[in-house]
Amino acid sequence: MISKWTERIALAALITLLSTVVFDSQALGQATSLPSSHLINPEELVKVLQATKGEKPLMFQVGSYVLYAQAHIPGSDYVGPVTSELGLQQLRRRVESLPRTKFIVLYCGCCPWSHCPNVKPADDALHAMGFTNVKVLYLANNFGADWVEKGFPVAKGQ
Amino acid sequence: MAVGFYLKARHSFRARQSSAGLHSTAPNFSLPELNGHSLQLSDYRGKVVLLDFWATWCTPCREEIPHLVELQKKYRDQGLQIIGVSMDDSPEPVREFYRRFHMNYPVVMGNAGIGELYGGVLGLPIAFVIGRDGHISAKHIGATDASVLEQDIRGLLSQ
Numbered sequence A: 001m002i003s004k005w006t007e008r009i010a011l012a013a014l015i016t017l018l019s020t021v022v023f024d025s026q027a028l029g030q031a032t033s034l035p036s037s038h039l040i041n042p043e044e045l046v047k048v049l050q051a052t053k054g055e056k057p058l059m060f061q062v063g064s065y066v067l068y069a070q071a072h073i074p075g076s077d078y079v080g081p082v083t084s085e086l087g088l089q090q091l092r093r094r095v096e097s098l099p100r101t102k103f104i105v106l107y108c109g110c111c112p113w114s115h116c117p118n119v120k121p122a123d124d125a126l127h128a129m130g131f132t133n134v135k136v137l138y139l140a141n142n143f144g145a146d147w148v149e150k151g152f153p154v155a156k157g158q
Numbered sequence B: 001m002a003v004g005f006y007l008k009a010r011h012s013f014r015a016r017q018s019s020a021g022l023h024s025t026a027p028n029f030s031l032p033e034l035n036g037h038s039l040q041l042s043d044y045r046g047k048v049v050l051l052d053f054w055a056t057w058c059t060p061c062r063e064e065i066p067h068l069v070e071l072q073k074k075y076r077d078q079g080l081q082i083i084g085v086s087m088d089d090s091p092e093p094v095r096e097f098y099r100r101f102h103m104n105y106p107v108v109m110g111n112a113g114i115g116e117l118y119g120g121v122l123g124l125p126i127a128f129v130i131g132r133d134g135h136i137s138a139k140h141i142g143a144t145d146a147s148v149l150e151q152d153i154r155g156l157l158s159q
Helices: A006-022 A042-050 A066-068 A084-096 A117-128 A143-148 B002-020 B059-078 B092-100 B111-119 B146-157
Strands: A057-063 A106-107 A134-137 B031-034 B038-040 B049-056 B080-086 B105-109 B126-132 B135-143
Touching: A042 B031, A057 A084, A066 B111, A084 A117, A106 A117, A117 A134, A143 B031, B031 B105, B049 B059, B059 B080, B059 B146, B092 B105, B105 B135, B126 B146
Parallel strands: A057 A106, A106 A134, B049 B080, B080 B105
Antiparallel strands: B031 B038, B049 B126, B126 B135
Protein backbone atom coordinates (compact mmCIF):
# COMPACT_ATOMS: atom_id res chain seq x y z
CA MET A 1 0.00 0.00 0.00
CA ILE A 2 1.33 3.43 -0.88
CA SER A 3 1.65 5.66 2.14
CA LYS A 4 0.52 9.29 2.18
CA TRP A 5 4.13 10.37 2.56
CA THR A 6 5.13 8.44 -0.58
CA GLU A 7 2.24 10.08 -2.41
CA ARG A 8 3.47 13.50 -1.31
CA ILE A 9 7.03 12.81 -2.46
CA ALA A 10 5.71 11.56 -5.80
CA LEU A 11 3.58 14.71 -6.16
CA ALA A 12 6.55 16.95 -5.38
CA ALA A 13 8.66 15.09 -7.94
CA LEU A 14 5.89 15.42 -10.52
CA ILE A 15 5.55 19.15 -9.87
CA THR A 16 9.31 19.60 -10.23
CA LEU A 17 9.26 17.65 -13.49
CA LEU A 18 6.33 19.68 -14.82
CA SER A 19 8.13 22.86 -13.83
CA THR A 20 11.11 21.77 -15.87
CA VAL A 21 9.01 20.81 -18.87
CA VAL A 22 6.76 23.87 -18.78
CA PHE A 23 9.67 26.26 -18.72
CA ASP A 24 11.91 24.20 -20.94
CA SER A 25 11.93 26.88 -23.61
CA GLN A 26 13.91 29.15 -21.30
CA ALA A 27 16.71 26.60 -21.03
CA LEU A 28 17.43 27.29 -24.68
CA GLY A 29 18.14 30.89 -23.81
CA GLN A 30 20.74 30.26 -21.14
CA ALA A 31 23.36 32.93 -20.60
CA THR A 32 26.07 30.29 -20.19
CA SER A 33 25.96 29.60 -23.92
CA LEU A 34 27.00 33.18 -24.76
CA PRO A 35 30.51 33.26 -26.24
CA SER A 36 33.07 35.06 -24.06
CA SER A 37 33.67 37.56 -26.86
CA HIS A 38 30.12 38.86 -26.26
CA LEU A 39 30.76 39.57 -22.57
CA ILE A 40 32.01 42.55 -20.62
CA ASN A 41 32.93 42.44 -16.92
CA PRO A 42 31.62 45.02 -14.45
CA GLU A 43 35.13 46.42 -13.91
CA GLU A 44 35.65 46.85 -17.66
CA LEU A 45 32.31 48.58 -18.09
CA VAL A 46 33.02 50.98 -15.24
CA LYS A 47 36.31 51.90 -16.90
CA VAL A 48 34.52 52.58 -20.17
CA LEU A 49 31.90 54.72 -18.43
CA GLN A 50 34.48 56.71 -16.50
CA ALA A 51 36.90 57.21 -19.38
CA THR A 52 37.05 60.73 -20.71
CA LYS A 53 37.52 59.49 -24.25
CA GLY A 54 35.90 56.80 -26.33
CA GLU A 55 32.34 55.92 -27.27
CA LYS A 56 29.91 55.51 -24.40
CA PRO A 57 27.56 52.57 -24.77
CA LEU A 58 23.82 52.65 -24.89
CA MET A 59 22.80 50.43 -21.97
CA PHE A 60 19.59 48.43 -21.64
CA GLN A 61 18.32 46.59 -18.58
CA VAL A 62 16.39 43.59 -19.84
CA GLY A 63 15.09 42.30 -16.50
CA SER A 64 12.24 43.10 -14.17
CA TYR A 65 11.08 46.70 -13.62
CA VAL A 66 10.80 46.08 -9.89
CA LEU A 67 14.53 45.35 -9.82
CA TYR A 68 15.34 48.29 -12.12
CA ALA A 69 13.40 50.70 -9.92
CA GLN A 70 15.46 49.67 -6.89
CA ALA A 71 18.85 50.03 -8.55
CA HIS A 72 20.25 50.27 -12.06
CA ILE A 73 23.29 51.58 -13.87
CA PRO A 74 23.00 55.37 -14.24
CA GLY A 75 22.14 56.22 -17.80
CA SER A 76 20.76 52.79 -18.63
CA ASP A 77 17.25 52.38 -19.99
CA TYR A 78 14.65 49.88 -18.88
CA VAL A 79 13.50 47.57 -21.65
CA GLY A 80 12.03 44.73 -19.61
CA PRO A 81 12.24 40.94 -19.67
CA VAL A 82 12.73 39.62 -23.18
CA THR A 83 11.50 36.12 -22.38
CA SER A 84 8.22 37.12 -24.02
CA GLU A 85 7.63 38.18 -27.61
CA LEU A 86 6.32 41.50 -26.30
CA GLY A 87 9.60 42.15 -24.52
CA LEU A 88 11.59 41.26 -27.63
CA GLN A 89 9.46 43.61 -29.72
CA GLN A 90 10.13 46.43 -27.26
CA LEU A 91 13.86 45.84 -27.52
CA ARG A 92 13.75 45.73 -31.34
CA ARG A 93 11.69 48.92 -31.49
CA ARG A 94 14.11 50.67 -29.16
CA VAL A 95 17.12 50.02 -31.41
CA GLU A 96 15.71 49.75 -34.92
CA SER A 97 16.72 53.27 -35.97
CA LEU A 98 20.27 53.02 -34.61
CA PRO A 99 23.39 52.49 -36.71
CA ARG A 100 24.35 48.81 -36.60
CA THR A 101 27.81 49.71 -35.28
CA LYS A 102 26.38 51.38 -32.16
CA PHE A 103 28.03 50.21 -28.93
CA ILE A 104 25.27 48.58 -26.86
CA VAL A 105 25.51 46.93 -23.43
CA LEU A 106 22.77 44.60 -22.21
CA TYR A 107 22.38 43.57 -18.59
CA CYS A 108 19.93 41.88 -16.26
CA GLY A 109 21.29 40.42 -13.00
CA CYS A 110 17.96 39.04 -11.87
CA CYS A 111 19.37 35.63 -11.05
CA PRO A 112 22.67 33.74 -11.06
CA TRP A 113 24.27 33.87 -14.52
CA SER A 114 23.50 30.25 -15.31
CA HIS A 115 19.80 30.90 -14.69
CA CYS A 116 19.31 34.29 -16.32
CA PRO A 117 16.54 33.89 -18.90
CA ASN A 118 16.94 37.35 -20.43
CA VAL A 119 20.40 38.25 -21.63
CA LYS A 120 20.88 35.49 -24.22
CA PRO A 121 17.60 36.15 -26.10
CA ALA A 122 18.34 39.89 -26.02
CA ASP A 123 21.85 39.38 -27.38
CA ASP A 124 20.55 37.00 -30.05
CA ALA A 125 17.89 39.51 -31.13
CA LEU A 126 20.38 42.36 -31.56
CA HIS A 127 22.85 40.21 -33.48
CA ALA A 128 20.02 39.00 -35.72
CA MET A 129 19.24 42.64 -36.47
CA GLY A 130 22.82 43.15 -37.60
CA PHE A 131 24.31 44.90 -34.58
CA THR A 132 28.03 44.23 -34.43
CA ASN A 133 29.13 45.93 -31.21
CA VAL A 134 26.93 44.42 -28.51
CA LYS A 135 28.24 43.35 -25.12
CA VAL A 136 26.44 41.56 -22.31
CA LEU A 137 27.40 42.52 -18.76
CA TYR A 138 28.60 39.42 -16.94
CA LEU A 139 26.97 39.34 -13.50
CA ALA A 140 27.89 36.02 -11.89
CA ASN A 141 25.42 36.12 -9.03
CA ASN A 142 23.06 39.06 -9.45
CA PHE A 143 23.04 42.83 -9.88
CA GLY A 144 23.08 43.42 -6.12
CA ALA A 145 26.10 41.26 -5.35
CA ASP A 146 28.15 41.93 -8.47
CA TRP A 147 27.45 45.59 -9.06
CA VAL A 148 25.80 47.45 -6.18
CA GLU A 149 27.74 45.83 -3.34
CA LYS A 150 31.01 46.35 -5.18
CA GLY A 151 30.45 50.06 -5.02
CA PHE A 152 29.86 50.67 -8.70
CA PRO A 153 27.60 53.57 -9.69
CA VAL A 154 23.89 53.04 -9.14
CA ALA A 155 20.75 55.04 -9.65
CA LYS A 156 17.21 54.22 -8.63
CA GLY A 157 13.71 55.04 -9.79
CA GLN A 158 12.64 55.63 -13.34
CA MET B 1 27.42 66.66 -9.63
CA ALA B 2 27.57 63.15 -11.03
CA VAL B 3 29.88 62.13 -8.21
CA GLY B 4 27.52 63.66 -5.67
CA PHE B 5 24.57 61.77 -7.09
CA TYR B 6 26.57 58.57 -7.07
CA LEU B 7 27.58 58.97 -3.42
CA LYS B 8 24.02 59.80 -2.43
CA ALA B 9 22.71 56.71 -4.20
CA ARG B 10 25.33 54.53 -2.51
CA HIS B 11 24.57 55.96 0.91
CA SER B 12 20.85 55.41 0.60
CA PHE B 13 21.43 51.83 -0.53
CA ARG B 14 23.61 51.10 2.51
CA ALA B 15 21.12 52.73 4.85
CA ARG B 16 18.38 50.58 3.44
CA GLN B 17 20.48 47.48 3.82
CA SER B 18 20.65 47.91 7.58
CA SER B 19 16.86 48.08 7.96
CA ALA B 20 16.38 44.32 7.62
CA GLY B 21 19.51 42.95 9.21
CA LEU B 22 19.76 39.70 11.10
CA HIS B 23 18.11 39.80 14.54
CA SER B 24 16.33 43.06 13.76
CA THR B 25 12.56 43.27 13.59
CA ALA B 26 11.30 42.32 10.14
CA PRO B 27 9.97 45.52 8.55
CA ASN B 28 6.20 45.52 8.43
CA PHE B 29 4.43 45.91 5.11
CA SER B 30 0.98 45.83 3.63
CA LEU B 31 0.69 44.53 0.08
CA PRO B 32 -2.08 43.15 -2.11
CA GLU B 33 -2.49 39.41 -2.40
CA LEU B 34 -3.39 37.84 -5.73
CA ASN B 35 -7.07 37.81 -4.65
CA GLY B 36 -6.97 41.57 -4.05
CA HIS B 37 -7.05 41.40 -0.25
CA SER B 38 -4.38 43.23 1.64
CA LEU B 39 -1.81 41.21 3.58
CA GLN B 40 0.01 42.75 6.51
CA LEU B 41 3.10 41.05 7.90
CA SER B 42 2.34 42.12 11.47
CA ASP B 43 -0.85 39.99 11.39
CA TYR B 44 1.43 36.93 11.50
CA ARG B 45 3.23 37.84 14.71
CA GLY B 46 3.32 34.68 16.84
CA LYS B 47 3.98 32.48 13.83
CA VAL B 48 7.25 31.47 12.26
CA VAL B 49 7.28 33.21 8.89
CA LEU B 50 9.28 32.32 5.81
CA LEU B 51 9.24 35.36 3.54
CA ASP B 52 10.19 34.25 0.06
CA PHE B 53 11.06 36.85 -2.59
CA TRP B 54 10.64 35.19 -5.97
CA ALA B 55 9.39 35.64 -9.53
CA THR B 56 7.83 33.37 -12.12
CA TRP B 57 10.66 34.03 -14.58
CA CYS B 58 13.34 33.05 -12.05
CA THR B 59 14.33 29.41 -12.57
CA PRO B 60 15.84 28.71 -9.12
CA CYS B 61 12.79 30.37 -7.54
CA ARG B 62 10.45 28.08 -9.46
CA GLU B 63 12.42 25.03 -8.48
CA GLU B 64 12.01 25.92 -4.80
CA ILE B 65 8.23 26.33 -4.91
CA PRO B 66 7.25 22.61 -4.67
CA HIS B 67 9.50 22.29 -1.62
CA LEU B 68 7.95 25.35 -0.01
CA VAL B 69 4.48 23.91 -0.66
CA GLU B 70 5.59 20.74 1.13
CA LEU B 71 7.05 22.67 4.07
CA GLN B 72 3.85 24.69 4.43
CA LYS B 73 1.79 21.50 4.43
CA LYS B 74 4.08 19.75 6.91
CA TYR B 75 4.46 22.55 9.47
CA ARG B 76 1.27 24.58 9.14
CA ASP B 77 -0.26 23.15 12.30
CA GLN B 78 2.88 23.91 14.28
CA GLY B 79 2.73 27.56 13.33
CA LEU B 80 4.63 28.00 10.06
CA GLN B 81 3.38 30.59 7.60
CA ILE B 82 5.12 30.99 4.29
CA ILE B 83 4.49 34.26 2.46
CA GLY B 84 5.59 34.66 -1.14
CA VAL B 85 6.52 38.11 -2.41
CA SER B 86 6.42 38.07 -6.18
CA MET B 87 8.78 40.51 -7.87
CA ASP B 88 7.06 40.01 -11.22
CA ASP B 89 6.01 43.21 -12.95
CA SER B 90 2.37 42.11 -13.27
CA PRO B 91 0.12 39.63 -11.42
CA GLU B 92 -1.15 37.66 -14.45
CA PRO B 93 1.74 35.18 -14.75
CA VAL B 94 1.79 34.83 -10.97
CA ARG B 95 -1.89 33.90 -10.83
CA GLU B 96 -1.37 31.29 -13.54
CA PHE B 97 1.69 29.89 -11.77
CA TYR B 98 -0.14 29.85 -8.42
CA ARG B 99 -2.95 27.73 -9.86
CA ARG B 100 -0.71 25.44 -11.86
CA PHE B 101 1.57 24.62 -8.95
CA HIS B 102 -1.15 24.40 -6.30
CA MET B 103 0.56 26.92 -4.05
CA ASN B 104 -0.91 26.70 -0.54
CA TYR B 105 0.34 29.95 0.98
CA PRO B 106 -0.41 33.61 0.28
CA VAL B 107 1.51 35.47 -2.41
CA VAL B 108 1.63 39.24 -2.52
CA MET B 109 2.80 41.43 -5.37
CA GLY B 110 6.04 43.10 -4.41
CA ASN B 111 7.41 46.42 -5.55
CA ALA B 112 10.56 48.49 -5.30
CA GLY B 113 9.41 49.79 -1.92
CA ILE B 114 9.43 46.42 -0.19
CA GLY B 115 12.69 45.58 -1.93
CA GLU B 116 14.28 48.66 -0.41
CA LEU B 117 12.65 47.95 2.96
CA TYR B 118 14.37 44.57 3.00
CA GLY B 119 17.80 45.90 2.11
CA GLY B 120 17.52 45.76 -1.67
CA VAL B 121 16.14 42.69 -3.38
CA LEU B 122 18.49 42.85 -6.35
CA GLY B 123 18.66 39.21 -7.25
CA LEU B 124 16.35 36.29 -6.69
CA PRO B 125 15.47 34.23 -4.79
CA ILE B 126 15.96 35.68 -1.33
CA ALA B 127 14.32 34.15 1.74
CA PHE B 128 14.01 35.65 5.20
CA VAL B 129 13.19 33.36 8.13
CA ILE B 130 11.35 35.26 10.84
CA GLY B 131 10.75 34.03 14.38
CA ARG B 132 7.53 34.18 16.39
CA ASP B 133 8.75 37.42 17.97
CA GLY B 134 9.03 39.07 14.55
CA HIS B 135 12.82 39.12 14.46
CA ILE B 136 14.76 38.05 11.38
CA SER B 137 16.59 34.85 12.20
CA ALA B 138 18.16 34.02 8.84
CA LYS B 139 18.53 35.40 5.34
CA HIS B 140 19.24 33.09 2.42
CA ILE B 141 20.38 34.60 -0.87
CA GLY B 142 20.08 32.46 -3.98
CA ALA B 143 18.77 28.93 -4.34
CA THR B 144 18.68 27.30 -0.92
CA ASP B 145 18.38 23.62 -0.20
CA ALA B 146 14.99 22.78 1.30
CA SER B 147 16.71 20.91 4.15
CA VAL B 148 18.47 24.12 5.21
CA LEU B 149 15.20 26.03 5.31
CA GLU B 150 13.53 23.18 7.16
CA GLN B 151 16.27 23.15 9.76
CA ASP B 152 15.83 26.89 10.35
CA ILE B 153 12.06 26.52 10.59
CA ARG B 154 12.18 23.58 12.99
CA GLY B 155 14.57 25.44 15.25
CA LEU B 156 12.24 28.43 15.46
CA LEU B 157 9.06 26.39 15.80
CA SER B 158 10.46 24.67 18.87
CA GLN B 159 11.20 27.96 20.65
